[in-house]
Amino acid sequence: MNDELLHITGLTGVELNLVVAGPGSRSYAFIIDWHIRVLLSLAWMLSVWLLLRVLKIPAITSLIGWPALAIYLLYHPVLEILMQGRTPGKRTAGVRLVTRRGGQPSVSAILIRNVFRLLDSAPAFYMIGLTCCMFTTDRVRVGDLAAGTVLVLENTKAARVLELMPRLATHTGLDPRLLELIQDLLDRWPSLSSERRQALARSLLARALPAQGGDALAALGELELQQRLRTLLAGAA
Amino acid sequence: MSEARTRLANAWLRSRQRSWAQWLRDRQRPRNLPVAEAQHYVERYRALAADLATARRILPGSTTTAALEALYAESHASIDRSRRQTLAALALLFRRRIPAVMGALAPTILWIGLLFVLTTAAGYWLVSEYPELVRLVASGTMIEKVESGQLWTDDIFNITPSSVMSVRILSNNIAVSLFAFCSGIFFGLGAFYITTLNGLMLGALLAFTHQHGLDGELLKFVVAHGPVEISVICIAAAAGTALGESLIRPSAATRRESFQRTAGELGPALLACALLLIVCGFIEGFVSPNPHVPFMPRVVIGFGYWIAMVLLLRGGLHAPPPAKL
Numbered sequence: 156m157n158d159e160l161l162h163i164t165g166l167t168g169v170e171l172n173l174v175v176a177g178p179g180s181r182s183y184a185f186i187i188d189w190h191i192r193v194l195l196s197l198a199w200m201l202s203v204w205l206l207l208r209v210l211k212i213p214a215i216t217s218l219i220g221w222p223a224l225a226i227y228l229l230y231h232p233v234l235e236i237l238m239q240g241r242t243p244g245k246r247t248a249g250v251r252l253v254t255r256r257g258g259q260p261s262v263s264a265i266l267i268r269n270v271f272r273l274l275d276s277a278p279a280f281y282m283i284g285l286t287c288c289m290f291t292t293d294r295v296r297v298g299d300l301a302a303g304t305v306l307v308l309e310n311t312k313a314a315r316v317l318e319l320m321p322r323l324a325t326h327t328g329l330d331p332r333l334l335e336l337i338q339d340l341l342d343r344w345p346s347l348s349s350e351r352r353q354a355l356a357r358s359l360l361a362r363a364l365p366a367q368g369g370d371a372l373a374a375l376g377e378l379e380l381q382q383r384l385r386t387l388l389a390g391a392a
Numbered sequence: 393m394s395e396a397r398t399r400l401a402n403a404w405l406r407s408r409q410r411s412w413a414q415w416l417r418d419r420q421r422p423r424n425l426p427v428a429e430a431q432h433y434v435e436r437y438r439a440l441a442a443d444l445a446t447a448r449r450i451l452p453g454s455t456t457t458a459a460l461e462a463l464y465a466e467s468h469a470s471i472d473r474s475r476r477q478t479l480a481a482l483a484l485l486f487r488r489r490i491p492a493v494m495g496a497l498a499p500t501i502l503w504i505g506l507l508f509v510l511t512t513a514a515g516y517w518l519v520s521e522y523p524e525l526v527r528l529v530a531s532g533t534m535i536e537k538v539e540s541g542q543l544w545t546d547d548i549f550n551i552t553p554s555s556v557m558s559v560r561i562l563s564n565n566i567a568v569s570l571f572a573f574c575s576g577i578f579f580g581l582g583a584f585y586i587t588t589l590n591g592l593m594l595g596a597l598l599a600f601t602h603q604h605g606l607d608g609e610l611l612k613f614v615v616a617h618g619p620v621e622i623s624v625i626c627i628a629a630a631a632g633t634a635l636g637e638s639l640i641r642p643s644a645a646t647r648r649e650s651f652q653r654t655a656g657e658l659g660p661a662l663l664a665c666a667l668l669l670i671v672c673g674f675i676e677g678f679v680s681p682n683p684h685v686p687f688m689p690r691v692v693i694g695f696g697y698w699i700a701m702v703l704l705l706r707g708g709l710h711a712p713p714p715a716k717l
Contacts, residue, residue: 165468167441171461217555224563239469257465258472263659270662273567274574297577300648301655310462312455314416317463320456321409324402331401335455 159294161305163257173257173307176250178288181296181306185281188244192230196223232269236262240304249309255293264302271298323388329363337363337384349377356380363387401450408443415440415463424476437467485660491707493661500630507584508591508626515595519603526600529593538601543609545681554677562673565621569628569665573635573658577651580636583629590625616690617676619698624665624672627705631658631665668701 160172176184200223207214234242239259240252252268254260260268275284275296284296293305316335323334340347340355347355357372360383375383415436425433444464447457475481494501519526526535534544552560568586575582601610635654642650679685679693 163465163468165441165464166471167438169441169444169464171465171468173465216553217559220556221559251469253469254472256472257468259469259474261474262477263656266663267655267659270570271574273570274577297574300651301577303652303656310458313459313462313466314419316455316459317412318416320459321405321412324405325409328398328402330398331405331451331456332454339455 159292161253161255161257161293161307163255165257171257173253173305175294176248176306176308177294178285180248180250180308181288181294182281182285184242184244184248184250184306186244187247188230188242191243192227195230196227199223199226231272232266235260235265235269240265245306249311250306251309252304253307255303255305260302260304264304268298268302268304271296271301274298326389327387329387333359333362334388337388341381341384341388344381353377353380356384360384360387397450404446404450405456411436411439411443412463415467419463419466434471437464437471440464440467485663486704487707489660490664490705493658494627494705497627497630497634497658497661500633501627504583504587504626504630504633505623507587508622511588511591512595512598515592515597516599517595518592519596519599523600523603526596529596530600535600538604538606541604541606543601543606543613545613546683554681556677557681558673558677561676562670565624565669565673566666569625569669570662572625572628573632573662576629576632576635577639578636579640580633583632583636586632587626587629590622594622612687612690613680615687616679616685616694617672619694620668620701621672621676623698623701624668627661628665631661634658664705668704671697 159175159177161175162170162172164170200219203219203222204214207218231242235252238246245251252260252265254264272284275281275287275298277283281296284298287296287300288294291300293299295305299305319338320331320334323329323338324331327334337359340352340359344352357369357375357380360367360372360380361369364387372380418433418436440460441464444457444460447454447460451457515529530538537544537546568590572583572586575586598607598610601607635651635658638650638654639647644650644653675693675697679690
């Protein structure tokens with residue numbers, strides 16, 4: 156994997172590398188956000204139109220159209236400010252906005268970033284923004300250059316890992332890295348081919364339970380292997 | 393991993409269980425924390441940094457270390473951020489920052505203003521000498537209306553509701569001004585192009601309406617909103633030029649830093665421009681096309697609003713000395 160990294164130094168001096176989001180993650184987040192804002196705008200228009208119909212009031216263009224336009228145009232700046240550099244689309248795509256020092260962007264930085272959408276989206280389909288994103292270090296569009304922001308990937312599994320690992324280490328007494336591998340294999344179980352997951356399960360069980368002979372493990376079926384791994388993780392609990 | 397190291401790693405993970413669980417519970421961005429709690433939060437951030445350093449030593453390259461890095465990065469973002477925007481900060485923006493930016497931009501605004509006047513004159517001369525050139529800036533419908541003795545703005549008031557027209561106009565004007573600013577990234581040429589284009593269009597239309605005896609009507613239409621609208625476009629273009637200059641002659645170590653710094657400094661001027669254009673939009677929607685509003689009240693509105701704009705941008709009577717961009 157050839158990820159670009161944003162190197163930051165924490166306030167305690169501990170250094171970190173954040174993985175910069177590329178044009179793919181960026182576009183994915185944008186497309187989700189675009190659908191949400193279009194749907195929100197349409198929902199507003201439809202609900203106000205229906206309400207006016209029920210109340211037998213003639214349709215007022217400014218009441219139907221302009222708030223919908225405002226929802227569409229202000230979606231990004233408002234949500235990025237309220238959600239600290241995220242939007243529903245960014246959250247789904249697992250990306251978030253940070254400053255070049257890894258901090259949270261200020262309100263003015265977010266507003267400047269969004270003002271430059273006007274240029275980034277020109278002449279159509281974010282052509283300038285995407286082109287800029289492909290050729291700049293840190294994969295930024297013009298708005299990010301002006302605001303000093305970078306879109307980075309988030310580790311969405313962090314909370315689960317930190318919740319799980321101390322518990323597993325306490326209950327099983329196994330090597331933590333072996334536990335991580337077993338958990339990872341169980342998570343990826345459905346996406347692996349049958350032969351592959353059986354081979355991996357046998358290899359991990361052999362490392363976790365060296366007393367068990369290779370023949371005994373070879374005799375186990377797929378479901379039994381999965382069950383053994385689960386028992387191993389929960390087992391001592 | 394040797395058995396001793398496994399035991400060490402497990403003992404360490406066990407010892408951090410409660411601490412990490414508490415972090416995960418409290419990881420939502422702290423806002424408006426009392427000082428004692430904020431200090432406690434920072435202490436825990438330092439403890440997290442220590443955990444990360446330990447994890448890198450005893451569990452290098454593991455998922456646990458990666459998760460701690462993610463949590464540390466998240467906590468770092470919630471600590472390393474700018475002050476919260478308050479009403480006092482907003483007041484300071486209008487009292488100090490906007491006047492400072494405008495002071496620094498003043499020479500550029502004057503040059504852009506001069507460019508606008510010159511291109512207006514050029515547009516006027518060109519259409520006076522070569523009337524067919526008006527087709528470059530006016531649509532066929534506009535030309536037909538003027539040739540039949542009517543301004544293209546005459547029917548607007550009857551066709552489109554003022555509220556709708558106002559919002560349409562103000563959103564268009566804001567978009568033009570913001571684009572004049574943003575296009576400064578092309579080394580200021582974008583701002584130059586937009587100023588020139590607007591000047592040529594105004595001059596050409598003035599000449600064309602003059603040829604058909606409607607220049608007085610056009611002046612009557614623009615006088616209420618024009619002074620501020622044109623001034624704001626010049627200000628936005630001047631800001632765009634400053635943005636271009638930050639790339640041509642960087643004021644920081646790199647062009648990227650210089651561009652970022654200048655964009656951040658010019659931001660408040662854009663906010664002021666947008667606010668001014670909102671009022672302009674309402675004047676253009678409600679007053680300018682209304683045939684019942686006589687000429688003199690239009691002049692009073694137009695120049696009164698222009699003076700208000702100057703006062704707003706200069707921070708009233710006590711303008712601070714201009715800051716260097």
